[in-house]
Amino acid sequence: MTPGILSGIFTAYLLPARYAERPRAGLFFWGLPAIPLEPAIKRAIIFVDGQNLYRSAKEAFGYIHPNYDVQALSQETCNRAGWTLQQVRFYTGIPDQQDDAFWHYFWTGKMAVMGRQKVVVYSRSLRYHNIQIKLPDGTIHTKLVGREKGIDVRIALDVIRLAHHNEYDVAVIFSQDQDLTEVAAEIRVVASEQNRWIRIASAFPSSPTMKNKRGVNNTEWIPIDRALYDKCLDLRDYRPSGSSSSTSP
Secondary structure (H helix, E strand, C coil): CCCCCCCCCCEEECCHHHHCCCCCCEEEECCCCCCCCCCCCCCCEEEEHHHHHHHHHHHHHCCCCCCCHHHHHHHHHHHHHCCCCEEEEEEEEEEECCCCCCHHHHHHHHHHHHCCCCCCCEECCCCEEEEEEECCCCCCCEEEEEEEHHHHHHHHHHHHHHHHHHCCCCEEEEEECCHHHHHHHHHHHCCCCCCCCCCCEEEEECCCCCCCCCCCCEEEEECCHHHHHHHHHCCCCCCCCCCCCCCCC
């Protein structure tokens, strides 16, 4: 047997008693790390990309506003997988009041409720720019559109930081954003460095009519069907009284 094939294994060659005066030496093999044990209790942290979750639910189930209860959805996802929910973290871009008062008040109210549920909330102002849309009659229409900046970066940083601090065994990212692919590779590096079991998954609403049925590459995919999603609806009304909006959140 070639040294270095197995790690930390002691092999003793035992001979009959008449050879006891000249025992043969055992062999020690070192070099490879031991395979980390899967923990009996798996601590999970949920990272929710609020806008990505909303867009996926809209495409999958037809909902026109963010009606999910992230605490309930996170808890139900962990229950089904046999994981212990440690923390829920929510990330979203929101419009400033002067740009879109309706969605500003909507998100402010919804995130206040999340805070009372002990959800860790991170938000950033949307950045706006004009886009031109060509109408069927050939005329050009200019529309002001808000874009998120930095949300995926913040999620990535937190997933890696909390892994380094050994805060979880399972990271579940509620997103289909492929910009997070490299996070999965980095978590595997952390697991190797710490010689411990870490699992990373991406969860997303899914239905037969969806075009995008992929989770984040290099993660375990957890499709959320309508029955599970509808079990975790947030029925609170965060709309400011007497107002309405035709824009996206």
